[in-house]
Amino acid sequence: MIIQKQYIRNIDLYLDASYQDKTLIFGFKIENLIDGSVKRLGFRGTPSVGDGILPNIAGPVSRFNAEGKWIVHRDQPMETAHREVMWHWQEWRGRDDTEEKSDVRDVEYKRYPRTFVPPPSIELKISATGSGQLAVVSPATTLMGETSAQVKHIINLLLEFFDYCEVFNESLDEMAAAPLRRLNWRLLPPGEYPWPRLKEQIQELIERTGKGKQEVLQYRLEAINSYGPEFRAIGEGGFRGYIAFGFPDKRVYCFESMYTGNATYVFSDDWVTLSKLTKAEILNEHLQKDRLIHIAGWADKVHSLLAP
Structure with missing residues (x-):
């Protein structure tokens, strides 16, 4: 089945009762794209089977998917x-x-x-059909009452990028399963990164923030960087705007966001484990070692956490 729309409001018009309680996969064969490109999703270079990413922000659906949203109570x-x-x-x-x-x-x-409202954090990955055609696919989801909103979100996420979505069944007759290899983080090459050098690497991201926020953002990033992290990683795709600082000897990993939230997220797990977390899991307070709120006293807490 193929859905060709810019946005759907009622999934019942596209997935009738015959689809209920069935596990579905949503996606599309790359060769069916007009330009054949999936780079707009955030994939870098030539797509390979198993590559997965939290999609770039291209509109309101993908923004909600990556960043979540705020409900304002004007009443x-x-x-x-x-x-x-x-x-x-x-x-x-x-x-x-x-x-x-x-x-x-x-x-x-x-x-x-x-x-x-936390982000759904739906990740897409490159898979292959039984005949070897590359395709972009969503996680498998069983369609039922409590998952209908998620299914609608997945479909609209794909439609926002390509106005096109295919529906596959759980037998994967059309799709060959592949292990997921996430591409949500790009490690900077090893070496010394004093603030001027790091700033060059992330200048484009800094300039994407509002002018009134840039000075404060640079202040926070420079402060964490001054403690000499062993590595730094820049978010890709829907993680764009996040920078991770790794201090393995202290078992401390700091996640700083350029766009959302009001805190520095601190974790103690190893980087391999952290790099596999979804956006929703990073924002989940139960997994964090600490959460340093961006208010007076932030610098003192960073110092007590990272000072030799």
């Missing part, structure tokens, strides 16, 4: 929230001599209460 009284700003001032040193100073300050503002 409730406003609350006090905080945001960080970089504060600059001239400090008098005597005899008409001044020195420019900078610091991160918390600024209060009013907003409606919000509830965070």
